[in-house]
Amino acid sequence: METTSIQDYLKTIFDLTRDGETASTTALATRLGIAPASVTGMVQKLAAAEPPLVHYRKHQGVTLTAGGEQAALRVIRRHRLLETYLVTTLGYAWDNVHEEACRLEHVISEEFEAKIAAALGNPERDPHGDPIPDADLRLPTDPSTPLSALRPGQGATVLMVRSDDPAFLRHVEEIGLLPGVELHIKNYSHFDQNLEVEIDSQPARVIGLAISCRIFVSVH
Amino acid sequence: METTSIQDYLKTIFDLTRDGETASTTALATRLGIAPASVTGMVQKLAAAEPPLVHYRKHQGVTLTAGGEQAALRVIRRHRLLETYLVTTLGYAWDNVHEEACRLEHVISEEFEAKIAAALGNPERDPHGDPIPDADLRLPTDPSTPLSALRPGQGATVLMVRSDDPAFLRHVEEIGLLPGVELHIKNYSHFDQNLEVEIDSQPARVIGLAISCRIFVSVH
């Protein structure tokens, strides 16, 4: 059976391996809020499952198998559809939907998933700009760049904000860096990696790396 | 902590003790689809909890404590609000909502509960006619009678249909005995306890006890 716990592991592994790297025990432990020893145990179980959900070599971290990736995408689809539904239909704030979705994603039926997807018109992105896998679990490869990679003179549109932290999201909202917003880079400080960014034709603001590396844009 | 399992126990005990009787181990086991021995174990835990959630004396069955009843009502409110939401807003069929609600009821936040209650305009009854406890967990005492208690000449309005079984609910729907419908008793057969019922001025139908005892009405 694919338990809540397993689903959250798979989702997290998917996330940690998006860059092609393997997901380390410690990284998983940190992200899941679980002791490293517990992660080792679970990861060995996932690798021993029939069919296996992860590739695992001792001390080398894990990656998802094809089956594990499908399972992860199923949960990710639900998560992002739920977040979208909570914001669009129930009036949740965008900084507040992650936890709720992370609980609901494990219990809704296929019918529920289909109903909210239809009610929303099969949306392609969640409130944070994350792409939603379609019903066949295809995820559009989108050519987004971290804001931190831009340099003065470049213009871009915010695509997504990668964080689950309500405080962080509220801060980003206050700055005005919501998905869809246009921005121009005015300045770059090489030493502290601060960017001076003009957002939506407002006076420019200085943005530190901790923020700019979590905001993904499409460059004009 | 109040686990999913505990919440389902409390809900079921609430249901089984509605008549003032205690809930027996076997009745609980049957309703929950669990071995009687397991029920004994859980019931002892609920009685030993601090504060206790049930009154328990060996071989005598259980009843809810005040605390247990509050906890049960919180879950029942969520269950019935969810059922109503699924039918009203997401277009579920009324025979199909119980299972989904029974999973969701354990994971939604207070905020979710409040949001759907507001979206529905604080409904007082779920799609089956069951009363929904209000935000303070007050449950209106409604003077409903089982249809099986009516006799020829009496007229009534259907208040609720007490079943979770999709097949049963579809059958009741096909007969036309949905909540709100008006009916008149045309005849009663003392031997098989069949009732001949005129529903919504349609030609009368014969209804057996297995059905009539699960349909509750308010007599005119």
Added chain:
DNA sequence: AAATAAATTTAGGTGTGACTAAATATTACT
């Protein structure tokens, strides 16, 4: 009032998913 049947509890056990403490492997540093 015994004997039998039915309901309930006890005893012992399982799988899941966490934990801590200790052992071991990998990586980084001098």
Added chain:
DNA sequence: AGTAATATTTAGTCACACCTAAATTTATTT
């Protein structure tokens, strides 16, 4: 290359919620 620091795994434990089989209690017959 050897040592120290860090990451990971192993070993042993726990709570939870279920199970079966056996013992016990309560209810029903005769």
